[in-house]
Amino acid sequence: MDTSLTTHLTRLLLHAARNRRVLPYTRFHSIFPHTIPLAARHAALASVLEHLSDCQQADYGVLLARDNGLPGPEFFQRFRKHRLDEYTAVVGDPRYHNATMKQQRLIVDTERARVYAHVATHFPVPATQPQKGVFHDVQPIEIEPASCDRNQGGARASGRFRVSGDGSECQP
Structure with a gap:
């Protein structure tokens, strides 16, 4: 994968986190040429997410948003894998319960707050760049x-x- 694309994606996610915003999936896909397959795009995203933080600290993938404001199912799979106790406390046993939209929003709000706190401590705004x-x-x-x-x-x-x-x- 082209390093300029992963660098650009990293900057987009950090900018969204610093400004307490989300990155729409349409914007995410628009940075890639149409010739790059979807699997390669998601592999690049996984690489960037791993570079920014391991999912134990904060999952920057929560900043990606569909039209309804929620991230895609891959975020919830990672959340369930890395934070099973939190997931179970909100949703119940994943073997028997699927998360409702309200439960998904609760999970997303919690993780976005974690990401906003993480970016403030680990990736502060450079002194040369004035804050909004x-x-x-x-x-x-x-x-x-x-x-x-x-x-x-x-x-x-x-x-x-x-x-x-x-x-x-x-x-x-």
């Missing part, structure tokens, strides 16, 4: 309250504040 929502070199500005003449501009009551005709808010 963090502004650098922003100077605070002072905003003076708008003067509001209640007798002019057709002031009207709006909840706790009065709004003048020009849209500025006035204290009641």
